[in-house]
Amino acid sequence: MDLNKVVIVGAGTMGQGIAQWFVQQGVQTEIADINEKQVRSAVESMSKSWDKLKEKGKFTEKEVETFNNNIQGVDIIGIYTDADLVIEAIVENEKIKTDLFKDLDARMSKKTVLATNTSSIPVSSLARELSEERKTKFLGLHFFNPAPIMKLVEIIEGHWTDKALADELYRWFDEKGKKPAKCKDSPGFIVNRLARNYYGEAFRIIGKEDPIRIKEVDEIMKKVGGFRMGPFELMDLIGIDVNLDVSTSVWNSFYQEPRFAPHRIQKFMVESGRLGRKTKKGFYDYE
């Protein structure tokens, strides 16, 4: 498989990170957004990042020059219509994403593969209104933040996705140094499903809010388990509200299967405005 031209739609943190990674693989990349300022800022930010990496000796001057030539910030109307792949990384709203994909389906070349970076919307729902031909060329490509560094990309096969296409992309990402993992279109995909109990069980172990036990559980998971962060400090970093939203979404998608049930402590933390590092108060105090 050859990916020579890629378009990333959405110039937020994820879109920018994904675009940066593709450029670093020698792929001509466009980044587009409805917000022009955001696009400019994303391109500038990538450029600064490459300069820093050049100073650190990670890239040569020549490489950075090529990177800067290979990234273009464009208006959504002006994207390459003959791109090999378009990855959407916009707001997690099914209606907005569906409208975007319908528009792309109509405008893009027949060969273009359309992909979503969604973490919570079923891939098949987003493909439902596309042309029959495009449905086979539609799949999920779920990157992890920061995308230029985190190696995983989940390749999600929707109901209509051509299996051979998913396999080709798997091989392409593998060759480029990513660690692809293929999965079916299922709530939370792999990571957001399997990681639920890292948090969920921590709540059941402490039972009630208890700063000593919270610290203890984090210490155990790091010093005994070898995890980089304990569940509570990780929730503080992610945002307790964000974590609760993901837990609730997976739980509801599985028809309230008890294995995924959120815990009342999470809800209480959110209700009392203690959302983690971003509010300077969470399971730990950051004042």
Next chain:
Amino acid sequence: MSDYIVLITADNPWFEKFNDSDALVFDMERDEPFEGRRSEYHKSKAIIDLANIDPERKLSFLKYLDFEFQKPIISDLSLYWGDFYLEQIANLEGAVSLLFHSNGESFEVYRESETAKEAIDWIGTVIGKTPLEVTSPGIGFTYPRTLVMIINEAFYALEDGMSSAEDMDRAMKFGVNYPSGPFEWLSKIGPKPVLQLLDELYNVTGEPRYRASRLLRLEANQYEV
């Protein structure tokens, strides 16, 4: 010679290390640990029980040790409702969790006496890890309990045909920096202890979230055809 008696089953991951230690070690499946040995128990400072047996047998076994020898007991309670055992067994003065392979430098311990602390420190020197003291062992301590839930979910996902074991391992290591993937852990721990702890959690709490996946149960060979 140390002053400890170690009772161990061969499926304990530290079996060789304890066998090579300076304690009096009995393989519970091979040796006769009690007959004609009474005086050795009475001379010992503490009895260290590292036998991996089903919960009811474990409780009876600890009660037997408690009643027969009246010596401090330190037990591996990785698979059991430790809080309950501590309440039931008068001489149970400490608990450790050694059964679950981990990449960390420490192991979870609970102690109620100075004798238990000394024995636990000795265990630490044998296995080359540092004791990490916890407020209570709860049900299966913290690390094993969290781990079995992650592994169980991976089995459910496998049952659903959601992904392959290899891809799930890869996703958890490279997407969220887990030190191992769920199936890599399983290969080091074995399915039986994972299932045993899930069953203990389910039996003690009655909560359906602890129901083990059928595939895991099959893997653990609980049902023989």
